[in-house]
Every structure is written in structure tokens, then in C-alpha cells.
Amino acid sequence: MIKQIWNKVVDYQSIFILLIVWEVIAALGIMPERLFPSMFVVIGVAYDLAISPLLWDNLSVTMVRVLSGFTIAAVIGVPLGIMMSRFNLMNKLMQPMLSIGYPIPRVALYPILVFMLGIGSGSKIFLIVLECLFPIIINTYYGALRVNHIYVWASQNMGANHFNMFWKVLLPATAPSIFTGLRIALPLALIISILTEMISSTEGMGYLLSFMSSSLVQENVLASVMLIAILGYLMSVILDIIQKKFIFWH
Amino acid sequence: MTKKHAAMEIENLRKVYSTKKEEVVAIKDVSLTIPEGKFVSIVGPSGCGKSTFLHIVGGFIEKSSGKVKVRGKEVEKPGPDRGMMFQESALFPWLNVFDNVAWGLDIQGVAKKERNEIVEKYLKLVRLWDFRNQLPSQLSGGMRQRVSLARILAFDPEVLLMDEPFGALDAQTREEMQVELLRIWSESKKSVLFVTHDIEEAVFLSDTVVVFSGRPAVISEVIDIKFPRPRDLNLYKSAEFRDYRNQIWDMLHQEHHKPVQIVSEVVNG
Numbered sequence: 001m002i003k004q005i006w007n008k009v010v011d012y013q014s015i016f017i018l019l020i021v022w023e024v025i026a027a028l029g030i031m032p033e034r035l036f037p038s039m040f041v042v043i044g045v046a047y048d049l050a051i052s053p054l055l056w057d058n059l060s061v062t063m064v065r066v067l068s069g070f071t072i073a074a075v076i077g078v079p080l081g082i083m084m085s086r087f088n089l090m091n092k093l094m095q096p097m098l099s100i101g102y103p104i105p106r107v108a109l110y111p112i113l114v115f116m117l118g119i120g121s122g123s124k125i126f127l128i129v130l131e132c133l134f135p136i137i138i139n140t141y142y143g144a145l146r147v148n149h150i151y152v153w154a155s156q157n158m159g160a161n162h163f164n165m166f167w168k169v170l171l172p173a174t175a176p177s178i179f180t181g182l183r184i185a186l187p188l189a190l191i192i193s194i195l196t197e198m199i200s201s202t203e204g205m206g207y208l209l210s211f212m213s214s215s216l217v218q219e220n221v222l223a224s225v226m227l228i229a230i231l232g233y234l235m236s237v238i239l240d241i242i243q244k245k246f247i248f249w250h
Numbered sequence: 251m252t253k254k255h256a257a258m259e260i261e262n263l264r265k266v267y268s269t270k271k272e273e274v275v276a277i278k279d280v281s282l283t284i285p286e287g288k289f290v291s292i293v294g295p296s297g298c299g300k301s302t303f304l305h306i307v308g309g310f311i312e313k314s315s316g317k318v319k320v321r322g323k324e325v326e327k328p329g330p331d332r333g334m335m336f337q338e339s340a341l342f343p344w345l346n347v348f349d350n351v352a353w354g355l356d357i358q359g360v361a362k363k364e365r366n367e368i369v370e371k372y373l374k375l376v377r378l379w380d381f382r383n384q385l386p387s388q389l390s391g392g393m394r395q396r397v398s399l400a401r402i403l404a405f406d407p408e409v410l411l412m413d414e415p416f417g418a419l420d421a422q423t424r425e426e427m428q429v430e431l432l433r434i435w436s437e438s439k440k441s442v443l444f445v446t447h448d449i450e451e452a453v454f455l456s457d458t459v460v461v462f463s464g465r466p467a468v469i470s471e472v473i474d475i476k477f478p479r480p481r482d483l484n485l486y487k488s489a490e491f492r493d494y495r496n497q498i499w500d501m502l503h504q505e506h507h508k509p510v511q512i513v514s515e516v517v518n519g
Contacts, residue, residue: 151340
């Protein structure tokens with residue numbers, strides 16, 4: 001038991017080192033306490049937040065946006081990526097959009113989206129979908145390209161049609177790469193949701209964050225950031241568990 | 251009255267690869283007939299186009315011209331009438347042994363009870379029923395190929411195509427697999443077209459050995475192997491076996507020492 005805890009500490013030693021350095025700086029009083037509060041104070045505020053409805057109301061709003069945007073992107077992106085690897089025309093149509101669209105700071109489109117889809121969840125989810133599509137499509141596409149052609153041949157040999165081929169060969173064979181894409185996309189979804197909520201919203205974690213900032217109390221802001229970090233970490237842990245369940249053969 | 255057809259008829263099969271500059275003939279008008287119930291092997295130097303030939307018969311690669319018929323029916327695409335076995339394991343790594351063998355039956359809509367009986371029958375035939383819950387990655391190379399064979403036999407193809415199925419195995423496992431294949435084949439009696447670079451393997455297994463010479467692939471010799479069946483590994487030690495082996499070896503060797511030729515031939519300018 002103690003050994004297990006110690007192993008966890010070793011795994012996350014960089015975080016602990018960072019915390020210690022932070023505490024030392026805070027204790028030395030190099031920066032004014034208002035700007036550089038002790039982590040214990042921040043954790044205290046975070047705890048107070050965590051047991052208040054203020055957090056949970058805003059968290060649920062953000063989570064709905066994150067998960068719906070992420071899910072829509074996965075449902076669109078995965079089949080698209082696989083189809084691109086199989087059909088040359090599809091690939092030819094998609095490639096320019098990917099290579100030109102990828103470097104665009106898509107957040108810059110947000111004000112336009114607000115005009116088109118309103119200030120509520122619609123514009124935010126749309127932007128999350130847009131952001132998540134890139135890593136999902138690109139990873140799925142390259143993963144599907146690398147699928148050993150003898151799996152495809154063997155399935156054709158057994159009389160597989162396109163439907164069987166997609167669901168029972170290409171999708172499982174590409175699953176490891178799909179998860180790579182999802183792992184990149186999930187934190188992006190959270191970031192975009194919070195960013196857009198900070199720009200314009202009356203609810204959500206981004207709103208909470210900007211509300212806290214406007215109060216000019218540093219520990220409140222840091223506590224919000226800390227809670228968001230924990231949220232992001234938990235989401236990646238859950239995705240990890242799902243991945244292990246699906247890709248047991250790797 | 252239906253006319254009696256050969257198991258496989260290949261007529262004037264030609265494969266031309268086109269690049270921007272030139273057209274390379276990989277297979278040049280090969281005709282080959284495999285009678286019902288016979289085991290026919292193709293040997294040839296590596297890169298001679300023998301695997302390409304088999305992949306065309308399987309329908310995986312498009313031919314340039316010619317005909318491929320299975321029991322008189324012309325084929326163009328891959329299909330379950332021709333069970334194909336590959337050099338590397340084509341088993342799906344995300345399915346266990348049982349589900350791999352059941353896969354072809356499932357997509358063809360075989361009822362579950364019947365499916366389970368068929369899978370059990372063929373996994374027992376290849377002596378791997380006890381391993382049905384294992385993943386392919388947990389099996390040895392030889393066991394994987396036996397599962398592959400069971401998977402193909404399970405959907406009951408009319409003919410079997412084998413592309414160096416034991417090529418990746420060590421020498422001893424390969425010999426075991428040859429005996430195993432003959433035992434299984436003697437029960438199913440399906441016609442086999444077997445591609446290998448191993449002369450002894452071809453002689454040991456086959457009724458007929460077809461020698462390909464390379465680039466472009468043409469048939470340079472067809473040799474009937476007149477050993478009785480069932481055969482066992484002692485055959486390897488017999489003088490006649492060595493005669494067959496040497497005869498084929500000489501043929502491939504001559505091929506090897508032919509002066510280097512330009513391998514491409516321009517068709518239609």
C-alpha cells in the first residue's frame with residue numbers, strides 16, 4: 001500500500017517538484033502574496049468551490065458542450081478518415097481542406113459563429129467539433145492507410161461487403177490510431193469550450209474563470225485553473241480505461 | 251447435362267504494370283489447368299510473378315487480359331469460392347481463435363448453432379480446439395497458420411489457394427505443417443494451387459509441379475510427381491525424391507544463369 005502510494009509519487013514527481021518550488025517562492029515572499037498565494041490557500045479555495053453549486057452548475061454546462069462536440073467530431077471524423085484511406089476521390093476532396101484548414105486559428109472564427117449560431121451552446125459546440133475534427137480525421141486516415149492489406153484481402157476472400165469491411169475489419173484494425181486522435185482531441189475540446197466561454201458566456205467553466213479573474217483575487221483564479229486541470233486529467237484517465245477495454249490485443 | 255469442368259482453368263493470363271515511361275510485363279500469357287481434387291504447386295525464383303499470379307486467381311489483383319475460371323465460372327473479384335491462405339497470418343488480432351474461424355460464417359449469415367458446429371469441426375481437424383479462446387498473438391507461427399487453414403475450410407471454398415503459407419516458419423515446423431496439410435487435404439480433397447519457393451516442399455506435397463521462369467512469368471516446365479499417397483516425411487530420403495528435386499533445381503538454376511535481359515517489354519508503344 002505504502003509502496004503503491006510511493007510509486008504514484010514517483011510517477012508524478014515533476015508535479016510535486018513544481019509544487020515545492022512554488023511553495024518556496026511563495027514562502028520567501030519574492031512576489032506579493034496577493035499575486036503569488038501559497039498552494040495551500042489555493043487548494044482551500046478549490047475545495048470550497050468544489051462543494052459549492054457554483055462549480056457544479058458551470059461544470060455541467062461545460063461538460064455537455066465538451067462531450068457533445070467531441071462525440072459529434074468522432075462520429076463524423078472516424079468514418080471520414082477511413083473512407084479517405086479507401087476511396088481516392090474522397091482523399092482528393094479532403095486533403096486540401098485539411099492542409100489549408102489545419103494551420104488556421106479556428107478560434108478566430110468564433111465571433112462569426114456567434115453571429116450565425118447565437119451566443120449559446122450552438123456556436124461553442126460547432127467550434128469544438130471543428131477543432132476536434134482535425135486530429136481525429138488525420139490520425140484515423142494515417143492509421144487506416146497502415147492497416148495491413150491482407151486483413152482486407154482475407155475479409156474479401158470470406159465474402160465481406162463494404163459494411164462488414166468497415167465495421168468488422170477497418171474500424172477495429174484502425175482503433176489504436178483512432179484513439180491517438182481522440183486523445184489529442186479531448187483536451188482540445190475542453191480548451192475550446194473554456195476559451196469560448198471566457199469570450200462570451202454567462203455559464204460554464206470559462207465563465208467561472210473570467211468571473212473569478214474580474215474579482216482580482218488570484219487564489220480564486222488559480223483554484224479554477226486547478227479544478228479545470230483535474231477535470232482534464234480525469235477525462236484522459238477515463239479515455240485510457242475505455243482504450244484498454246477496446247484495444248486489449250495490443 | 252452439365253459439362254465436367256476442371257477445378258481451375260487459367261487461360262492466357264497476362265499482367266502488365268504501366269508506369270509513365272514504360273509498360274512492364276509481369277506475367278505473359280500463362281495458361282494452366284488444375285484438375286478436380288489435385289494438388290498443384292508453382293515454384294519459381296523469387297520475384298518471378300508466381301505470387302502475383304496467385305493473387306490474380308484469388309481476385310485480389312486485376313489482370314490485364316485472359317480468363318480465370320473456377321469450375322467453369324469466370325471470376326473477377328475475390329470471393330469465398332476460392333479460399334486464400336497468405337504467407338503471413340491474416341487472422342484478425344482483435345478476435346480469438348474461435349471468432350476468427352467463425353468470422354466468414356457470420357458474415358455469410360450462417361445460423362449460430364450450425365456455425366458453432368462447423369467451427370468446432372475444423373478447429374478439431376487442425377487440432378487447435380483447446381486453443382479456441384486464445385488470441386492469435388498468443389499462438390506460435392505454425393499454430394496461426396493452422397487456424398488460418400481452419401478459417402478457410404470453414405467457409406467451404408471450392409478450391410484452395412496458398413501463397414507460401416509456410417514460408418515464414420522454421421524448417422522443422424514447416425515439415426510438420428506439410429504433413430499436417432496433407433492429412434487435412436486428404437480429408438477435404440479440395441483442389442489446391444500452392445505457391446512456394448521451396449522445391450522440396452512442392453515435390454513432397456504435389457501431384458504436379460509447375461515451374462515458372464521469371465520476368466515475365468511464363469511456364470517453363472510441368473512435372474507430374476508420381477508418388478503414391480498418403481505420403482510421409484520419409485519420402486524426403488528417397489532417391490526418386492532427390493531426382494525430382496534435382497531436375498527442378500537444374501531448371502531454376504539454368505534460369506538463374508541466363509544472361510541478364512532487359513526485363514521490360516513495351517506493349518503498344
